[in-house]
Amino acid sequence: xxxxxxxxxxxxxxxxxxxxxxxxxxxxxxxxxxxxxxxxxxxxxxxxxxxxxxxxxxxxxxxxxxxxxxxxxxxxxxxxxxxxxxxxxxxxxxxxxxxxxxxxxxxxxxxxxxxxxxxxxxxxxxxxxxxxxxxxxxxxxxxxxxxxxxxxxxxxxxxxxxxxxxxxxxxxxxxxxxxxxxxxxxxxxxxxxxxxxxxxxxxxxxxxxxxxxxxxxxxxxxxxxxxxxxxxxxxxxxxxxxxxxxxxxxxxxxxxxxxxxxxxxxxxxxxxxxxxxxxxxxxxxxxxxxxxxxxxxxxxxxxxxxxxxxxxxxxxxxxxxx
Ligand code: GA4
Numbered sequence: 001x002x003x004x005x006x007x008x009x010x011x012x013x014x015x016x017x018x019x020x021x022x023x024x025x026x027x028x029x030x031x032x033x034x035x036x037x038x039x040x041x042x043x044x045x046x047x048x049x050x051x052x053x054x055x056x057x058x059x060x061x062x063x064x065x066x067x068x069x070x071x072x073x074x075x076x077x078x079x080x081x082x083x084x085x086x087x088x089x090x091x092x093x094x095x096x097x098x099x100x101x102x103x104x105x106x107x108x109x110x111x112x113x114x115x116x117x118x119x120x121x122x123x124x125x126x127x128x129x130x131x132x133x134x135x136x137x138x139x140x141x142x143x144x145x146x147x148x149x150x151x152x153x154x155x156x157x158x159x160x161x162x163x164x165x166x167x168x169x170x171x172x173x174x175x176x177x178x179x180x181x182x183x184x185x186x187x188x189x190x191x192x193x194x195x196x197x198x199x200x201x202x203x204x205x206x207x208x209x210x211x212x213x214x215x216x217x218x219x220x221x222x223x224x225x226x227x228x229x230x231x232x233x234x235x236x237x238x239x240x241x242x243x244x245x246x247x248x249x250x251x252x253x254x255x256x257x258x259x260x261x262x263x264x265x266x267x268x269x270x271x272x273x274x275x276x277x278x279x280x281x282x283x284x285x286x287x288x289x290x291x292x293x294x295x296x297x298x299x300x301x302x303x304x305x306x307x308x309x310x311x312x313x314x315x316x317x318x319x320x321x322x
Contacts, residue, residue, distance in 0.1 A: 009225065010212070010224075010225050010226070010227040011216075011218075011224035011225060011226060011227070012227070013224075014035075014037065014038065014039050014226055014227070014234075015027065015030070015031035015034070015035060015037070015038040015039065016038070016039050016041065017031065017038050017039065017040050017041070017143075017235075018041050018042050019040060019041070019042045019043055019044070019139075019142065019143075020042040021042075024146060025146040025147070025149050025150040026150050028143060028146050028147050028150055029147060029150035029151060032147065032237050032241075032245075032248075032249040033248060033249060033250075035216065035218075035252060036236055036237035036242075036249055036250045036251055036252035037216050037234065037235070037236045037237070037252045037254070038234070038235055039229065039232050039233070039234050039235075040139070040143065040205075040232060040233045040234070040235055041231070041232050043139050043232070043233055044135075044139065045132075045135040045136055045139055045233070046135065047231075049128065049131045049132045049135055050132065050207060052128045052131070052132075053128050053129065053131075053132045053174075053267060054209065054265060054267075056128060057096075057174045057176070057265060057267065058265065060096065060174075061094060061176040061265075065081075068081070068094070069081075071096065074095070074096075074097050076097060076307070077097050077098055077099055077171075078096070078097065079094070079095070079096055080094065080095050080096075080097065081094045081095075082094070084194065084195070084311060085307065085309075085310075085311060086307060086308075087308070087309065087310045087311075088310070089195055089310055089311045091192055091193050091194045091195055091256075092177060092178070092180050092191050092192065092193045092258040093175050093176065093177050093193045093194055093256070093258075094175075094176050094178075095173055095174060095175045095176065096173065096174045097171060097172075097173045098129065098171065098172050098173075099169075099170070099171055099172075100133050100137070100168070100170040100171060100172050100269070101166075101167070101168070101169070101170070129172060132267070133172050133269055136205050136207075136233070136269045137163055137164075137170070137269060137271065139205065139233065140160075140163060140203050140205050140235075140269065140271050141157075141160035141163055141164060142160075143203070143235060144159035144160040144163070144202070144203060144271075145157060145159075145160050147159065148160075151245070151248075151284075151285065152284070153282060153284055153285075154284070158282065159202060159203075159241070159244070162202060162271075162272075162273035162274070162277060163202065163203075163271040163272075163273075165273070165274050167274035167275070167276075168271070168272060168273060168274055169272040169273065169274060169275050169299060169303070170201070170269065170270060170271050170272045171201075171269075171270045171272065172267070172268070172269050172270070173267070173268045173270070174265070174266070174267045174268075175193075175194065175256070175264075175265070175266045175267075175268070176263065176264075176265050177193040177194075177211075177213060177256060177258050177259065177263060177264040177265075177266075178258070178263050179258065179259055179260060179261050179262055179263050180193075180258040180259075180260060181260045181261075183260075189257055190213075190257040190258050190259065190260055191257065191258050192255065192256075192257060192258070193213055193255075193256040193257055193258040193264070194255060194256040194311075195255055195311040195312055196217065196253050196254065196255040196311065196312050197253065197254070197255070197311040197312060198238070198239055198251040198252065198253055198254075198314075198315065198316075199236060199238040199239065199251060199270060200238060200239045200240065200272075200302060200303060200306045200315060201238040201239075201240055201270040201271055201272035201273075202238050202240045202241045202244070202271050202272060202273060203235060203236070203237065203238055203241060203270075203271045204235065204236045204238055204268055204269065204270050204271070205233050205234075205235050205268065205269045205271070206233065206234045206235075206236070206266055206267070206268045207230070207232075207233050207234075207266065207267055207268075208228055208230065208234075208264060208265060208266035208267075209228070209230050209264060209265045209266075210228050210229070210230045211228055211259050211262040211263065211264035211265075212225055212226075212227065212228050212259060212264075213225075213228075213256045213257050213258065213259050213264045214226045214228070214234070214254060214255075214256055214266075215254060215255050215256070215257060216236075216252050216253070216254045217252070217253035217254065217255075223255070228264075236251070236252045236254065237249045237250065237251050237252060238251050238270070238271075238272075239251045239302070239315060239316050240272070240273065240279050240299065240302070242316065243279050243280065243281060243293075243294050243316070243319070244279065244280070244281060244282055244285075245281065245282070245285055246281035246282075246285050246286050246291070246292060246293055246294075247293050248285060251316075272299060272303075273299045274299065275298065275299055275300040275303070276298055276299070276300065277298060277299045278296060278297070278298055279294075279297055279298065279299055279302060280292060280294065280296055281293070281294065292321065293320060293321060294316070294319050294320055294321060295319050295320070295321055297319050302315075302319065305318060305319075
């Protein structure tokens with residue numbers, strides 16, 4: 001029996017934010033409330049940094065498996081193949097996960113894991129990760145400052161300062177989804193590349209090549225395919241921003257399906273706070289002093305708890321007030 005893949009129908013309702021336009025701050029707030037997701041154009045991230053990193057990543061993923069495995073296992077940082085996290089999640093994906101707190105962090109993690117620091121260092125240098133991440137972080141901060149202004153928060157850098165902090169616990173990931181002609185015989189979908197999940201951090205900024213695969217879950221429960229656009233960035237609200245806005249913004253559930261004909265390469269910056277940062281609703285976004293929907297926790301506590309979950313789990317539920 002031949003099982004045919006469902007034709008991909010693209011969602012044409014992804015909010016579009018033009019960073020060069022003065023009205024974007026209100027549109028960003030609206031997008032975060034309605035979808036927790038939007039697309040950014042006129043972002044000022046130099047194309048040359050994007051292309052350089054993309055070609056280095058392609059080079060890395062095309063190298064022989066034993067070479068790549070030398071930079072693994074992802075524990076949590078390093079090269080990972082099919083296995084995601086520690087709780088048995090599997091996907092049609094290979095990836096590199098690194099801390100953006102380069103020197104200090106990767107050496108620290110290398111010393112407590114079996115990660116080979118030389119290979120990760122090599123990836124760092126060759127792949128121009130730093131150039132790219134610096135620019136994308138700048139753009140993420142600009143977005144977060146517009147958000148704060150749109151929310152009428154006095155301190156414009158209330159979110160962005162967490163990403164700019166030298167102890168910011170941000171991570172960077174490059175995912176490679178080789179093409180896969182296999183079809184899930186139960187639902188007719190392409191196979192799962194990266195299972196459904198929300199991101200634990202504040203904000204995530206994704207750029208991919210022109211291969212489809214990313215889907216977001218709408219409030220009505222439908223999975224929608226996001227049309228790829230290699231010249232733009234896609235931004236999503238993370239769990240921590242959901243908490244800081246006391247649930248006004250929702251972290252968006254998303255997943256990636258492998259493409260049956262083309263390979264997909266995506267690079268994602270996950271902007272997170274310092275480990276010791278208390279994650280709590282901003283007072284100006286609460287009705288009364290005690291109207292927080294969440295119990296108090298630090299990013300360290302949340303992260304520790306997140307790593308004990310499966311990808312699809314609702315990680316915030318443990319921190320919600322009953
Ligand atoms: C999802 C967002 C980021 O990719 C990530 C992922 C992390 C991992 O791949 O190691 C997690 C996942 C992510 C959430 C729950 C835990 C941790 C895999 C997993 C099952 C790097 C992150 O910070 O959280």
